[in-house]
Amino acid sequence: MFGANTTTKALICNFNNEPIGFAVYFFNFSTWLGKHGLYLKDLYVSPEYRSVGAGKALLKYLANIAVSKECGRFEWSVRDWNEPAIQFYESIGAKPQHEWEGYRLAGEALEAFAGS
Numbered sequence: 001m002f003g004a005n006t007t008t009k010a011l012i013c014n015f016n017n018e019p020i021g022f023a024v025y026f027f028n029f030s031t032w033l034g035k036h037g038l039y040l041k042d043l044y045v046s047p048e049y050r051s052v053g054a055g056k057a058l059l060k061y062l063a064n065i066a067v068s069k070e071c072g073r074f075e076w077s078v079r080d081w082n083e084p085a086i087q088f089y090e091s092i093g094a095k096p097q098h099e100w101e102g103y104r105l106a107g108e109a110l111e112a113f114a115g116s
Helices: 054-068 083-091 107-114
Strands: 009-015 018-030 035-045 073-076
Touching: 009 054, 018 054, 035 054, 054 073
Parallel strands: 035 073
Antiparallel strands: 009 018, 018 035
């Protein structure tokens, strides 16, 4: 993430000059929209600060970046068991994308497929 050629960006959220959270994001591309999108990879706020609006502030800041860069969408993933996060995301107007199913190649399966 910190290399010279990285395409990943990060934000740090401070409260009273203390870092309390962060967001890691990158830009992707939608062939459906013909536009770039902003993808939020990680969002974290320290548990003791989850009621001060830090998560909302980080998301709003990213939404403004997406709008300023003329992105067609701002999206992220959430674990299906993370009900507090789901409720929070839905409270700001985000909608789940049920038509997509995530797939992953990792570890031995990735190496085996690459070498086949």
